[in-house]
Amino acid sequence: MDGLLPANMAALADAGVLRLFRRKLNSLGFQGESELRCLLDKTRLRRSVPRGKDIVGAGDTPRHLTVLLAGVACLYETLESGGRQIYDFYYPGDFCDLHRYVKLEAVAEPAVRALTDCSIGTIDYRDLDRAIERHRKLALVLWRATMLESSTLRERLINVSQRPALERVSHLLCEQLHRRRAIGIESGVVPLTQIDLADAAGLSVVHINRVFQDLRKLGVISATSRTIEVVNRERLAEIANFDSRYLTMPAALSNWDISAE
Amino acid sequence: MDGLLPANMAALADAGVLRLFRRKLNSLGFQGESELRCLLDKTRLRRSVPRGKDIVGAGDTPRHLTVLLAGVACLYETLESGGRQIYDFYYPGDFCDLHRYVKLEAVAEPAVRALTDCSIGTIDYRDLDRAIERHRKLALVLWRATMLESSTLRERLINVSQRPALERVSHLLCEQLHRRRAIGIESGVVPLTQIDLADAAGLSVVHINRVFQDLRKLGVISATSRTIEVVNRERLAEIANFDSRYLTMPAALSNWDISAE
DNA sequence: CGTGCTGTTGAGGACGATCAATGACGGTGG
């Protein structure tokens, strides 16, 4: 499968690959060099997964946690009807399979697929267990990551159940832009296909396409490039009625900060 | 607001009120008398909340965790449009506001409302912190509770985004029956209004009503009683294509069982 | 005996699905 790089991660940690993972942990309230090291040093770099392949399959028994380091992936499930439901998108720094660590059993679980070429890192469950034992706060941090996913899921539910297509698609695009910006990507390009968006929005591809044409007429996305590129964020956010709060974790971590030391 | 009963909970714990809470903790993998005591003894019984009132509001700063002890509640949010989106239902034993414990800040959070008259219990954050410190496994247990909610949320998303109305409503009903059975209620009565179901299904009340008439014609729900009563579960499950797995947690808790002691 | 909430019914219309076909692009192999 994927080759293991025998890298000295401690050395690489700040070099770049794990930069976004570190940032993510920070945003979840995990700070302090020794704490971070405890996790970052145990993160093994795995080679890239090509677009369209599963990063986390439905079947295999997991022995390690997976972290997305580069690219875009999605949490999804294949339906009896043959369709696909995309639950959430993952960006560099995001955990891909916390649900397996916590659940420990494969009961029709969702899978994770690379939507662009991806790089992933892994952390052995044993290393993770030890890290949590050492720094109790880490359990809370990961729990919070799950909570954040829940929050996104709720927003997705509203999106699908309440908003009309134009607003719905705009909302999804806003979210992508926001999340990309959070990891330092300022460009308006959203590296997804209309198909991906259809599966996330619960709309047919045909209809997504029509919505895109409207968005182009409104001057919100580029009319020339084949890839999706937002050229007017403000307008897009207006259309979507976008409020990014559901994506953000508050900085404070009052109680466990105390009990952790 | 709600009066505090100065009860000796240790004595009451097995008497009945906390029976379902205990069962819930068990199902999440929290076992052993001393562990359970640690949490159950700290659970304060609060008086009941009448139907229609919020159990957990959006605004207030939380100091304790809330556990539903009797009745049915829902996690919901009020939309700009004036509508209501129901994310999840809560049954006796369920935690109502884990999101606040973990998040600790009110950023447009969802609220919890009593859909029937409810009784609730509370656990002070300080007591909870201490309990977690004593039994590390508890952090995992609560994390798992969150994960289970996530799982339900994903199922809800599929329900809303993929299934046609009849199937969708049936699926919701199946879930309620299943969850009620899990707490020992065998009756086919689902104590919700059509309005509640509409808000959970993302359908208009009018349409829900029409679906109900179909279900009655199909002999699935009672045609006589005003309250919703399922009289043919098998048929209902068929229509809904119901697979209860998303509601169940695997029993095993392999890794943390070890690191906990 | 009103007042409110929930449930019920009818009519008309909109939004989005489906089916089907075609176009554009990139990659592959001859």
Next chain:
DNA sequence: CCACCGTCATTGATCGTCCTCAACAGCACG
């Protein structure tokens, strides 16, 4: 270099599900 193929994007036409508006009936409550 070109022919071929697969994936993704685009377009048109038709149809169905579900929404909205509006009115009314039943029941519970004070």
